[in-house]
Amino acid sequence: MINTAGSATAAGSELSRDELTELYYHLRLTREVEQVLTNLYRQNKVIGGLYRSLGQEAVAVGTAYALRRRDDGTGDVIAPAIRNLGSLLMMGARPVDVLRQYMAKGDSPTWGREQNVHFTDYDRGFIGLISHLGIMIEVMAGVAITFKLREEERVALTWTGDGAASTGAFHEGFNLAAVQRAPMVVIIENNRYAYSTPVSKQTAAASFVARAPGYGVYGDSCDGNDVFAVLEMTRKAVEHARSGRGAALLEVHTYRRKGHAEHDSQQYVPPGELEEWEARDPVDRFMRRVIDEGWLTQADLDTIDDQVTKEVDAARETAEASPMPEAEEALAEVYGGSAARRPWTRLATPDPREA
Amino acid sequence: MAGEKPEHVRSTELGKPVTMLEAIREALWEEMERDPAVFLIGEDIGDYGGAFKVTEGFIDHYGPKRVIDTPISEAGFTGAAAGAAHMGMRPVVEMQFMDFVSCAYEPLTNYIATSRWRGSGPVPMVVRGPVGGGVRGGPFHSQNPEMAFFHTPGLKIVYPCTARDAKGLLKAAIRDDDPVLYFEHKKLYRAPFLREVLEPDSEPIPLGRARTHREGKDLTIVTYGMMVHESAKAAEQLAQESGLDVEILDLRTLLPLDEDAVIESVKKTNRVLLVHEDTRTGGIAGELAMRISEKAFEWLDAPILRVTAIDTPVPYSPPLEDYYLPQVADIVAAAKYLAKY
Ligand SMILES: Cc1ncc(C[n+]2csc(CCOP(=O)(O)OP(=O)(O)O)c2C)c(N)n1
Ligand SMILES: [Mg+2]
Numbered sequence: 285m286i287n288t289a290g291s292a293t294a295a296g297s298e299l300s301r302d303e304l305t306e307l308y309y310h311l312r313l314t315r316e317v318e319q320v321l322t323n324l325y326r327q328n329k330v331i332g333g334l335y336r337s338l339g340q341e342a343v344a345v346g347t348a349y350a351l352r353r354r355d356d357g358t359g360d361v362i363a364p365a366i367r368n369l370g371s372l373l374m375m376g377a378r379p380v381d382v383l384r385q386y387m388a389k390g391d392s393p394t395w396g397r398e399q400n401v402h403f404t405d406y407d408r409g410f411i412g413l414i415s416h417l418g419i420m421i422e423v424m425a426g427v428a429i430t431f432k433l434r435e436e437e438r439v440a441l442t443w444t445g446d447g448a449a450s451t452g453a454f455h456e457g458f459n460l461a462a463v464q465r466a467p468m469v470v471i472i473e474n475n476r477y478a479y480s481t482p483v484s485k486q487t488a489a490a491s492f493v494a495r496a497p498g499y500g501v502y503g504d505s506c507d508g509n510d511v512f513a514v515l516e517m518t519r520k521a522v523e524h525a526r527s528g529r530g531a532a533l534l535e536v537h538t539y540r541r542k543g544h545a546e547h548d549s550q551q552y553v554p555p556g557e558l559e560e561w562e563a564r565d566p567v568d569r570f571m572r573r574v575i576d577e578g579w580l581t582q583a584d585l586d587t588i589d590d591q592v593t594k595e596v597d598a599a600r601e602t603a604e605a606s607p608m609p610e611a612e613e614a615l616a617e618v619y620g621g622s623a624a625r626r627p628w629t630r631l632a633t634p635d636p637r638e639a
Numbered sequence: 640m641a642g643e644k645p646e647h648v649r650s651t652e653l654g655k656p657v658t659m660l661e662a663i664r665e666a667l668w669e670e671m672e673r674d675p676a677v678f679l680i681g682e683d684i685g686d687y688g689g690a691f692k693v694t695e696g697f698i699d700h701y702g703p704k705r706v707i708d709t710p711i712s713e714a715g716f717t718g719a720a721a722g723a724a725h726m727g728m729r730p731v732v733e734m735q736f737m738d739f740v741s742c743a744y745e746p747l748t749n750y751i752a753t754s755r756w757r758g759s760g761p762v763p764m765v766v767r768g769p770v771g772g773g774v775r776g777g778p779f780h781s782q783n784p785e786m787a788f789f790h791t792p793g794l795k796i797v798y799p800c801t802a803r804d805a806k807g808l809l810k811a812a813i814r815d816d817d818p819v820l821y822f823e824h825k826k827l828y829r830a831p832f833l834r835e836v837l838e839p840d841s842e843p844i845p846l847g848r849a850r851t852h853r854e855g856k857d858l859t860i861v862t863y864g865m866m867v868h869e870s871a872k873a874a875e876q877l878a879q880e881s882g883l884d885v886e887i888l889d890l891r892t893l894l895p896l897d898e899d900a901v902i903e904s905v906k907k908t909n910r911v912l913l914v915h916e917d918t919r920t921g922g923i924a925g926e927l928a929m930r931i932s933e934k935a936f937e938w939l940d941a942p943i944l945r946v947t948a949i950d951t952p953v954p955y956s957p958p959l960e961d962y963y964l965p966q967v968a969d970i971v972a973a974a975k976y977l978a979k980y
Pocket of ligand 1: 355366367415416445446447448449451473475477478481541544682711713735739742
């Protein structure tokens, strides 16, 4: 089922030089942002956990590249999962904002209240997830139903891990979109693990895409480490959804090469597995393919590498210089119009009647 | 069952001190040893030993039938625990973080809590997991969801803050015939200052009884969880700065609530401060104030006051989270206000 040869599919040949360049730029950008985050993490500048998508960048980049990306609130809408940094960047999120999120800075898109890729930009078309797995499937069903109701040719696309696909929310949300024939595409990103739990403990089925007929929807799957295959598969599903034929369920086969988060030493991974998947690295495969086919040269790729390194480094500098939030900002924005009450014990003269 | 009892659950047996986390682990182990009806169910609790390693090594000894790794399905395995309990088992459910217990709100509050009352029999099960802030976990890994369940008759709620209580209360919770939510503050799990030597074969500590954490005569602080320790720091400061002799009552169990202990202490000190890490509106301080008003109004020399988190989600960034959480300085300021009143 998994195409490991890398260049066995015809997918890719239809892409222009600009498109190839853009894809490579985003693969590289995703990896570089995470590398910079890893360095910041080691310097204790990241607050809390760091979640990597190493080895899964082709999924994040290839799926989002199939979408209509706009910056005025008229394009397709995604809800990224934790391994979809690349999708977020593809939709136009700025690396500096991602870094600020991870460093809990006051000028991050959530003003330091929320972490990592949990942030929203409706103009660029992404909605910030929360930690509770499954909920975004429900939320995105509502986004898709709205597109159908308003007769807008837009698509709602979201991802779920092999683990999150076990939640009740997944079923309720996806079934709703399916029965509504709403323009919703869900990608089950099967990276073999949910935290430490192998996929064999997550489902008794041989595949996730086998669920598609059960929901009565379009289904497809592909090798998630081949960005060309991912893009081709997603484009078809998005076209299906956009043209009013209903929801789609996709499965990509990939692998989580890092632990659940940076603290996880992955001792549960059988020997040899990591090496096996390192050999299928999606960025390496892209590079080999474009060079073998003569679509791009090593010099082209090097130029992009340089550009990415410079951009991300500049973003890092800006983000590091960003201020932490002011303590009292914690009080604002629970409701529109009124702040939460400040603790009476922190008044200049503490008095419960004055707070 | 296979093999010897591993080293990491034998500290108490060997006379060594245990952290709160180790105390919880020992309680689970000893209850599984004692009663074959006890089994564990939750995410990543088997080979991985749980996100905080509470059940490390359990699967090797007790096997995958009694240490069940689940799909990510909190509602599913909590409901399933009820079914197992109906059949005579005593499941202990682990929430990876208690923030995710919200996904199991339905089975807990509707099905499980009402079972005995509906004539379907008691549901002897425990749902346990890490809670609490101060670890920069952000809004979905820092919650204190106890009060979301507090107004549901039929559930018991336990929230220990010492190794001894953690062990004794967990044993009692497992042996209890009613469903118990058991909260473990993640910042206390490995706190070195909580290491203590426990007696081997210690008895369960009955649910529903508060514990006097510190004796005093001038003012009572009623609290639980992390705030017991913050209050203790405040009490030391108050003793030095103002000569105030503060009593601290650790509720330990929120449901059933040890009203008698609260009232007794209030009658002794005549001043009471309610402190919790949970948010202000709908926090347990409101309920406690009402009980004190009903039963001890004439004994009060000052209004009943509270120190709590602010009414927002738990923010992630350190300056915000520190502002959100009640601090020692807040407790000190409140106690001084009360003492002067
Ligand atoms: C409802 C819920 N339960 C538990 C968790 C804790 N948790 C966070 S990520 C994760 C594993 C997710 O695995 P998967 O869906 O396969 O995504 P991956 O991390 O592999 O990308 C778990 C159990 C959670 N966030 N939400
Ligand atoms: Mg996974």
